[in-house]
Amino acid sequence: MNNKIHDFIAVGIGPFNLSLAALTDRIDDLDALFFDETHRMQWHPGMLIEGTDLQVPFMADLVTFADPTSPYSFLNYLHKQGRMYPFFFFQKLEVPRPEYNDYLQWVADQLKALHFGCRVIDVVDVEYEGERCYKVVVLDKEKDETHFYYAKHVVLGTGSKPLVFENVKDLPNEDVVHTSRYLYEKDHLLKSNHITVIGSGQSAAEIVTDLLHEQQEHDFYITWFTRSAGIFQLDTAKLPQEFFSPDYVNYFQSLSYEQRMNTLPKLHTLQNGVDPSTLSEIYDLLYQRTVGGKGKRVTIQPITEVKEIQRNSNHEYSLTCHQWQKDETFTYDTEKVVLATGYKPNIPDWFMDRFEHEVIWESEKHFKVSKDCQIAFKDERKNEIFTTTNISHAHGTGANNLGLSVNRNVKMINYMSGRPIYEEGHDTIFQQFRMTDEG
Template structure:
C-alpha cells in the first residue's frame, strides 16, 4: 500500500461511474481510481437485442450535459468511428443499444484510472493524526489483496435481478431473467410454450423478439403481467421536464412521505413501454392473424405470478388475477422473468457503515441532493451512492441523462468548487411559486 490518498475511489464501473471517471479525467486537482470485478464493461449484455434503441436521446451520453466539448461525447465517438454520416442518415434521436454499449467500451478503453477484474472487498475508515480517509481493500486478478487510501467513495454497485420465489434451483436454460435472455435464447426457443412475465420495456422487447422467432420455431407465446394494462411510456415534451435537474431538486426537498406518494404518480414516465415497441407488437399480431384461426399468442394483464414449480413436463406457474380475484395454475415449458431488479448493496457497506446511517424507513438510507449518504454524525469523508436512490432522486434515478447531473454534483463536492455548471433554471415549468423580480 502506497501513502497516496486519492480524492475518490469508485466501486463498480457501469455507465454512472464511467461517466464520473470521464468527467474527472481532465481535472488536475482531482484524482481517482475506479474498480470493477468483471473483466470488461458490458452494459446489460443479455438485452442487447438487434434493432432495439435507447429510450433517451443520444445527448444523454456520459458527459455532454456537463461538457459538450468533452472528448468522451457520443458525437465524438461517432466522429472517431467514421459513423457521423450513417447516424445522421439513421434519423433517430435514440442510439441503438448495441452501439451505446460500444460507445461505453470506447470511453473505458481511453481512461487510465479504471481497473477491471479487481473487486473491492472492504472499505474501512481510518484516522492518522489530523487526517481522515478510507482504506479500500481490493482483490486483484491474482487473488492478492491490495490496499488504497481515498478521501471519498462512490458506491456504483448497481442492481441485481429480482426473481420468483422458488426458482433458485431451477434449470437456467428454462427459467431465465431478462438479464440473461440473449445468453439463453437458443434454449428458450426450443420450448413449445414460452411465458414472459412483466410489463415494462424489457418484457415488451422480448415479446417482440419472440414474435419474430415464432415463425421459425412455432412455439406459443404467453405474456402475463400484474399491471392493469400494457401502457405506453409518456414521451410528451412537457412531462419530460420531470427528468430535469430542477425537478430532482424540487422532489428532493419534499418529505419522505410526499416523495413516496409522488413516485406512483410519475409511474407513466418511467415504467411504460415505448410507443414504437407496442406498435410493432400489435403489427406482428395483426399480420399473424390474417387467414389464421390458430391463436398462438396469449396476453393477459391484471395477473400476478407468485410462484413457480417444476412439473413432470415443464413448469407450473401460480397465478392470481387480482381484479376478478381468481387464482389459477398455468403450464409452460420456458419462462422469461422481466421482473426488474433490486439494489445491490455490498457486504462491506452493511458491515462497516449501515448502523451509523440515517434511515428514511427501515431499508432506505437518507441521501443528499449530491448523492451523499447521510450519517448520524457529519463526516468530512463522503460515501456517495448511485445505487438505491429512487426514494431521494425520483423517477429519474436510473435516467442516463440525469446521471450526468448527479456526477456534476459529486465532482463539484469532491473538488470543493464549481467545476461544471449544474444546469438548473433551463426548463419552462416551475414546481413552486416564485416571486417575480
C-alpha cells in the same frame, strides 16, 4: 497499491461511474481510482437485442450535458468510428443499444483510472498518516491478491441486481431466465414449445417482440402475463419529460419522505411504460399473423400476478397465477419462463457490515441521500460516501435516467473539488412545481 490518499475511489463501473471517470479525466487536481469486479465494461449484455434502441436521445451520453466539448462524447465516438454520416442518415435521436454498449467500451478503453477484474471487498473508516479517510480493500481476481488503497471519499455505483421469485433460485437457469441473461439462453429457449414472459415494462415488451419474430421459424407458443392493470405506453410527451430535469430533482428533494414515496407511483408511466413504437410493432405482428383466419399462437393477459413457479411432473413448469381484479387463482403450465421482473439495488455487504448503524435511514430500505448524492451519517464528517445506487426515493423517477446521471456527477465533482468546475443545471424547464417569490 500505493500509500497516497486519493481524492475519491469509485466502486463499480457502470454508465454512471464511467461518466464520472470521463468527466474527471481532464481534471488534473482530482485524483481517483475506479474498481469493478467484471473483466470488461459491459452494459446489460443479455439484453442487447438487435433493433432495440435507448429510450433517451444521444445527448444523454456520458459527458455532453456537462461538457459538450469533451473527447468522450457520443458524437466524437461517431466521428472516430467514421459513422457520422450513417448516423445522420439514420434519422433517429435514439442510439441502438448494441452501439451504446460499444460506445461505453470505447470510452472505458481510454481511461487509465479504471481497473476491471478488481472486487472491492471492504471499506473501512480509518485514520491514516494523521488524516481521516477510507481504506478500500480490493481483491485482484486474476492474481488472487488483496491490496489496500486510501481515499478521502468513496462513490458507491454498484447498480442493481436481478429481482426474482425466491423459489426460482433453485430452478435451472436455462429454463427460468431473468431478462439479464436472455440472449445467453435464447437458443435454448427457442428449442421449446411454450415460452411464458412475466412482466409489463420495456424489457418484457422487447423480448415478446423478439420472440414474435422468431416464432415464424421455430413455431412455439408465447404467453405474456403481467400483474399491472394493462400494458401501457411510456409517456414521451415533451412537458412530462421535464420531470427528468435537475429542477424537478431539486423540488423532489424538498419533499418529506412520505410525500416522495406517495409521488413516485404517480410518475409510473414516465419510467415504467413501454415505448409506443414497441407496442405498435407487437400489434402489427399480431395483426399480420391472423390474416386468413390463422391462429395467433399468443396469449397476452394483464391483471395477472404470478405468485409461484414450480417444476411439475412433466419436467415443465406450473405457474400459480392470481387474476387480482376478479380475485381468481389458477394454475398455468409452460415449458420455459422469462422473468422481466426488474431489478433491486445492489448494496454491498461491506456497506451494511460497516455503516448500517452509522447512517441515517428514512425507512427500513432507504438511507437518507442529499441532492448531491451524499449518504447522510449520524455524525458530521468531511469524508463522504456518495451513492448512485438506491436513490429513487431521494431523486425521484429520474434516478436511473442517463441524462440526469451527468448532473449528479457534476454535483459530486464540484463538491469534492471545492470549486465549481462544471455548471450545475438549473432553470432548465418551463414548468415550476411550487410558487416562488418571482412566480
